[in-house]
Amino acid sequence: MNRELMDTALHHIPIAERARKLGAWERRVTILGSTGSVGCNTLDLIERTRLAAGADGEHVFAIEALTAHHNVDLLIEQAKAFQPKMAVIGDESLLPRLREGLAGTQTQAAAGANALLEAASRPADWVMAAIVGAAGLPPTLTAVKRGAHVALANKECLVCAGSLLMDEVATSGAVLLPVDSEHNAIFQVFDYEHPETVDGLILTASGGPFRTWSTAQMRVATPEQAVAHPNWSMGAKISIDSATLMNKGLEFIEASHLFPVDPSCIEVLVHPQSVIHSLVRYVDGSVLAQLGSPDMRTPIASALAWPERMPAPSARLELGEIGQLTFEKPDLSRFPALSLARQSLQTGGGAPTILNAANEIAVKGFLDRRMGFLDIAAVVEETLDHLCRGQGGPRLNNFNDVTQLDALARTHAASCVVKRAKE
Ligand code: NAD
Ligand code: MG
Numbered sequence: 445m446n447r448e449l450m451d452t453a454l455h456h457i458p459i460a461e462r463a464r465k466l467g468a469w470e471r472r473v474t475i476l477g478s479t480g481s482v483g484c485n486t487l488d489l490i491e492r493t494r495l496a497a498g499a500d501g502e503h504v505f506a507i508e509a510l511t512a513h514h515n516v517d518l519l520i521e522q523a524k525a526f527q528p529k530m531a532v533i534g535d536e537s538l539l540p541r542l543r544e545g546l547a548g549t550q551t552q553a554a555a556g557a558n559a560l561l562e563a564a565s566r567p568a569d570w571v572m573a574a575i576v577g578a579a580g581l582p583p584t585l586t587a588v589k590r591g592a593h594v595a596l597a598n599k600e601c602l603v604c605a606g607s608l609l610m611d612e613v614a615t616s617g618a619v620l621l622p623v624d625s626e627h628n629a630i631f632q633v634f635d636y637e638h639p640e641t642v643d644g645l646i647l648t649a650s651g652g653p654f655r656t657w658s659t660a661q662m663r664v665a666t667p668e669q670a671v672a673h674p675n676w677s678m679g680a681k682i683s684i685d686s687a688t689l690m691n692k693g694l695e696f697i698e699a700s701h702l703f704p705v706d707p708s709c710i711e712v713l714v715h716p717q718s719v720i721h722s723l724v725r726y727v728d729g730s731v732l733a734q735l736g737s738p739d740m741r742t743p744i745a746s747a748l749a750w751p752e753r754m755p756a757p758s759a760r761l762e763l764g765e766i767g768q769l770t771f772e773k774p775d776l777s778r779f780p781a782l783s784l785a786r787q788s789l790q791t792g793g794g795a796p797t798i799l800n801a802a803n804e805i806a807v808k809g810f811l812d813r814r815m816g817f818l819d820i821a822a823v824v825e826e827t828l829d830h831l832c833r834g835q836g837g838p839r840l841n842n843f844n845d846v847t848q849l850d851a852l853a854r855t856h857a858a859s860c861v862v863k864r865a866k867e
Contacts, residue, residue, distance in 0.1 A: 509528050557582070600800050794840045
């Protein structure tokens with residue numbers, strides 16, 4: 445094969461396979477949100493790979509860029525250990541501290557929204573989108589636009605701009621690798637060669653810390669009780685989303701964009717042990733599942749090595765010791781956020797954008813102790829009612845429309861929080 449043809453052919457071979465064909469390989473990685481729970485787990489896997497390779501071994505992963513919002517000390521520590529080309533702190537007031545911490549290293553220090561976009565546009569093969577909230581959309585979009593392999597943890601991106609983002613994925617040739625454990629599970633067992641044989645998806649949910657609580661108990665729940673997830677250790681926002689079941693609602697919307705399945709064929713099932721991470725139903729009655737201990741390093745490793753596999757230190761699944769796997773239907777009257785999310789997808793247009801933005805504001809209002817736990821879903825509902833007025837969601841023609849609607853929903857939701865704080 446001549447050189448040009450070989451380059452073209454190589455371009456179509458997924459990255460890990462390409463690397464294998466070329467012998468020794470190095471994958472350049474950027475982590476957006478490296479100081480968070482998913483970001484730290486990703487670096488933990490990369491660090492273990494380095495240690496396993498030994499001092500003289502090939503470095504399988506090289507870090508192109510790391511980004512964080514406020515936690516400058518951890519970012520400096522990570523940059524010193526992993527030597528990225530660039531380290532970005534969102535909060536510009538922390539740039540002098542970052543510069544000082546990285547003095548004498550080869551890492552360029554930068555700050556602010558444009559630097560975040562620059563980090564995402566650098567030539568990494570693989571980008572972990574692990575920023576929390578709609579704030580992760582611009583850099584994730586930048587990585588998608590240049591056709592990178594994007595490991596997607598930041599589900600809010602797909603909730604607030606799903607169709608527009610998926611259109612960009614299709615035109616740029618980017619590869620979206622789902623990292624959310626449920627979507628990663630489905631990704632692993634979905635028959636992409638015969639999608640017509642898929643009958644539906646079942647997203648499992650742990651049920652969160654309030655699975656067995658009454659509405660009266662939840663009314664007086666504290667932030668400490670709500671973030672104490674029974675199975676997973678995660679950032680504060682997703683932990684609250686798990687307690688309200690909004691997380692499963694966001695994941696329902698995320699799944700509707702990631703997989704070629706009608707939303708009416710996506711079910712949610714509460715499975716308190718978090719061992720079965722999700723399931724795919726096939727037309728012949730077969731139901732395929734992916735199982736594992738609840739440790740995000742398994743889905744992250746699956747995306748990091750895709751389409752191959754790499755070792756992860758997650759505890760070995762011992763079903764004999766677990767003994768029982770149980771299932772129950774979600775209680776929509778105690779957890780209205782799940783219904784709100786499903787309805788917003790049905791409403792269409794920008795309704796999910798409103799839902800997501802209002803939820804971010806409401807979760808913050810609860811974490812700041814300005815209102816109660818049950819107020820979270822109430823604020824989201826009030827904001828959706830106000831901005832959709834019983835009609836379809838506002839039309840989203842482009843990403844500017846998403847930004848504007850997101851801001852509008854935040855303003856209204858913030859006024860709902862103020863109202864509740866005064867009560
Ligand atoms: P986290 O709060 O622990 O970390 C968030 C990261 O994003 C941090 O590095 C922070 O510095 C950065 N960040 C926060 N706000 C930012 C902003 N405005 N601009 C730029 N950077 C910002 O969150 P997490 O638990 O790691 O979750 C990250 C994403 O992954 C979320 O979308 C979450 O829903 C999803 N997710 C997380 C888990 C988990 O186990 N933690 C599982 C599945 C999906
Ligand atoms: Mg999940």
